[in-house]
């Protein structure tokens with residue numbers, strides 16, 4: 001049987017890129033779903049990007065820093081790393097087979113699919129997620 005991750009939601013901090021394309025907003029909606037399911041806590045990527053010291057220190061206390069990026073430009077991952085933090089889990093919406101577009105009338109099924117993919121990633125202990 002696969003070992004389960006033992007992190008609590010407060011220890012799992014989720015940063016969606018929240019970009020202005022369908023994929024960025026799918027990342028955002030998936031993060032909200034994960035929060036409502038009790039999987040982790042959403043944190044403010046903009047605060048990390050602005051190098052707000054207290055916010056960076058709070059994020060540093062998390063066991064897992066999860067970046068959900070809409071596309072391979074990877075803005076969430078790069079923003080976190082630019083602040084000197086290490087991303088432990090990364091997922092990219094377009095790499096999961098969703099085509100980038102400017103259509104912000106999102107498909108519920110695509111949000112659910114990305115949410116499931118992240119839940120699966122987070123169900124694994126850290127050293128087996130690579």
Ligand code: SF4
Pocket residue numbers: 017018019020021023024069070071072073074075076
């Ligand atoms: S990762 Fe892609 S969708 Fe997200 S903010 Fe950057 S460019 Fe936009």
